[in-house]
Amino acid sequence: MRRSSLLLCLFSFLAILPSSFSARPNxxxxxxxxxxxxxxxxxxxxxIPTPHLDRLAASGVRCTNGYVSHPFCSPTRAGLMTGRYQxxxxxxxxxxxxxxxxxxxxxxxxxxLPQLMKKAGYATGAVGKWHxxxxxxxxxxxxxxxxxxxxxxxxxxxxxxxKAGAEYTIPLNRNGVDEPQKKYLTEQFGDEASAYIQRxxxxxxxxxxxxxxxxxxxxxxxxxxWLEKLAHIADKNRRTYAAMVCALDAAVGQVMARLDxxxxxxxxxxxxxxxxxxxxxxxKGAGNFTDNSPLRGAKGMVYEGGMxxxxxxxxxxxxxxxxxxxxVIALDILPTAVALAGGEVPQDRVIDGVNLLPYLTGEAxxxxxxxxxxxxxxxxxxxAMRQGNWKxxxxxxxxxxxxxxAADIGESKDLSxxxxxxxxxxxxxxxxxxxxxxxxxxxxxxxxxTKAKKKAKK
Ligand code: CA
Numbered sequence: 193m194r195r196s197s198l199l200l201c202l203f204s205f206l207a208i209l210p211s212s213f214s215a216r217p218n219x220x221x222x223x224x225x226x227x228x229x230x231x232x233x234x235x236x237x238x239x240i241p242t243p244h245l246d247r248l249a250a251s252g253v254r255c256t257n258g259y260v261s262h263p264f265c266s267p268t269r270a271g272l273m274t275g276r277y278q279x280x281x282x283x284x285x286x287x288x289x290x291x292x293x294x295x296x297x298x299x300x301x302x303x304x305l306p307q308l309m310k311k312a313g314y315a316t317g318a319v320g321k322w323h324x325x326x327x328x329x330x331x332x333x334x335x336x337x338x339x340x341x342x343x344x345x346x347x348x349x350x351x352x353x354x355k356a357g358a359e360y361t362i363p364l365n366r367n368g369v370d371e372p373q374k375k376y377l378t379e380q381f382g383d384e385a386s387a388y389i390q391r392x393x394x395x396x397x398x399x400x401x402x403x404x405x406x407x408x409x410x411x412x413x414x415x416x417x418w419l420e421k422l423a424h425i426a427d428k429n430r431r432t433y434a435a436m437v438c439a440l441d442a443a444v445g446q447v448m449a450r451l452d453x454x455x456x457x458x459x460x461x462x463x464x465x466x467x468x469x470x471x472x473x474x475x476k477g478a479g480n481f482t483d484n485s486p487l488r489g490a491k492g493m494v495y496e497g498g499m500x501x502x503x504x505x506x507x508x509x510x511x512x513x514x515x516x517x518x519x520v521i522a523l524d525i526l527p528t529a530v531a532l533a534g535g536e537v538p539q540d541r542v543i544d545g546v547n548l549l550p551y552l553t554g555e556a557x558x559x560x561x562x563x564x565x566x567x568x569x570x571x572x573x574x575x576a577m578r579q580g581n582w583k584x585x586x587x588x589x590x591x592x593x594x595x596x597x598a599a600d601i602g603e604s605k606d607l608s609x610x611x612x613x614x615x616x617x618x619x620x621x622x623x624x625x626x627x628x629x630x631x632x633x634x635x636x637x638x639x640x641x642t643k644a645k646k647k648a649k650k
Contacts, residue, residue: 217507218392218460219309219400219529220447221272224440225265225321225347225409226491227502228470228482231437235502237483239425240434244445248464250513251506253552257519258503259578260468263492263568265346266323268467268499268522269404273304273324273335275526275537275545277625279567282633289326289345289359296634297325298335303538305526306336309400312535315392318342319384320404331368337402341366341384343377347406350377350413350436360411376415378407378436382443386450393454400529405443408436410473412481415439429473433481457508461532463525464504469497488603494566494576494585495603511552518559519578524548542628565625570632577622584618592619 229235232242234249261271261278270283278284287296298304306316318332320342332340345359352373355361363370364380374380385403392399414435422438425431444464451457470482472490482490489495503520505511523545530537531547550556566576575586581598592615594608608615 215459216398216534217509217532218398218456219314219532220451220460220462221400221402221404221525221529222444222447222462222464223269223272223320223402223404224464224466224502225404225406226468226471226482227408227437227440227466229466229484229487229497229500229502231408231434231470231483232441232502234504239430240422240437242437242441244441244448245464245504248444248448248462248506249504251508252462252511253505253514253516255503255505255520256515256517258465258501259519259521259564260465260499260501261521261523262566263468263494263498265409265467267568269324270298270302272522272525273298273306274302275305275523275543276302276541277523277544277565277629279629280542280544282630284568284570284632285634286323286346287325287330287634289362291326291328293634294327294329297327297330299633300329303541304336305529306332306400306402308336308526308530308535308537309533310336310338312530312533313397314533315395315397315399316402317388317392317399318402318404319388320381320402321345321347321406322404323347328368331365333368339367339388341371342381342404343406347409347411348373348377349411350407354411354413356411376439378405378439378443379415381405382446385443385447389447389450389456390454393456398533400533403447404467405440407440408433410471412436427481429481433473459507459509461507461529462504464502464506465522466501468499469493469501486602492568494568494574494587496583496597496601499566505548505552510549516552518551519561519564520548520551521545521561521564524560563621563625565622567626567629571626571629575622577618577625579618579621582614582618584615584622586619586622594618 231237233246260268262268266286267278270278281299310316316337317339318337322344323346344365348360349356364373412432414432418435418438422431422434468491470484473481484497487497489497527545527547537543546560551560563579568574577584583595583597586592593606594615595603
């Protein structure tokens with residue numbers, strides 16, 4: 193009886209798979225946290241060696257106009273997980289670490305990437321930072337992942353037993369159960385991702401792995417072994433940050449080596465992005481630890497430095513290495529992955545991302561996105577949009593600013609007075625886009641901090 197039901201399960205499973213099953217790639221999404229635009233070798237860094245990420249870049253397509261949908265952590269992840277501007281469902285702020293709060297997290301009516309991949313027959317795993325809600329209803333395994341190992345909050349201390357606020361010192365979580373931290377966190381996430389890849393090798397079933405490092409987000413904590421190798425960096429904070437990037441690079445190298453050793457490197461589609469630009473971490477005016485050059489601005493802003501990020505797509509079996517310079521956005525990851533999985537994106541809602549593969553192979557000409565939009569802090573907050581090479585930035589209380597990114601990637605010369613007709617057109621496009629958005633369903637970071645403080649006082 194048991195054997196026959198097992199066989200039945202197997203047959204029903206095989207029946208739903210498309211005929212090209214064996215060709216379907218694994219999908220690995222690697223997210224860095226607060227990585228500066230210029231802080232990896234393939235983006236031009238001279239002081240931070242990142243040989244493994246550079247190799248990944250050389251193996252695939254480097255998208256030089258790659259964006260995320262928000263200039264800070266959680267909303268970008270909400271966009272990535274749904275393929276939709278997160279403003280459509282009010283996820284415009286970081287959720288506060290309040291495990292009893294059922295509102296602060298990725299709204300439950302949103303369909304996620306792992307849910308769609310699972311439906312298409314993929315195994316789904318997540319390793320690393322979650323930051324899409326602290327209440328148990330928001331746990332990764334309630335949102336489509338078969339397995340999870342990582343930190344559920346917005347960040348974490350890097351060494352076991354270090355002191356910090358509650359969110360950064362919670363126990364790590366494995367499949368819903370607390371587990372103590374064993375080692376430097378970036379290394380532990382590298383180990384866990386490698387183990388996942390090993391476990392799922394040699395199986396007929398392809399897999400999705402979401403590997404979201406919290407590095408190199410603060411706190412600035414790095415292994416001594418890396419600090420010693422970076423003695424050429426004089427500024428202590430910059431050196432520590434750089435060492436954190438090196439540890440991240442080494443973990444990516446470990447993951448790629450595991451893919452290679454298990455003969456999965458050729459047929460794995462790998463995305464690499466940062467979730468936002470490098471933050472402006474100046475220490476008492478002593479300078480910034482991260483480097484977003486040649487872009488203007490930093491994390492939290494809608495100048496390019498806030499949300500234009502290092503963006504790689506590698507799939508050795510199908511994609512020729514090269515550069516792609518039309519604007520793409522992390523919202524595109526979902527439709528691309530789901531299309532390759534032979535799955536379907538939801539038809540009952542707007543999906544803003546597009547399948548990038550035909551563009552990256554050169555089959556499709558034209559541009560994946562006529563326009564891209566950004567908004568932070570709600571309808572009264574900061575706005576930006578890009579159309580072709582025009583970039584409009586509108587800050588509260590100010591006049592719209594207009595930049596030509598082809599000539600001025602650093603957004604230094606405001607052309608709004610010279611091109612009022614472009615300003616009018618882009619402003620009305622933002623107004624039109626905004627009709628499809630809602631106000632934030634949970635509060636701003638400031639309100640969140642007040643809530644957390646009140647809770648701490650109780
Ligand atoms: Ca971040």
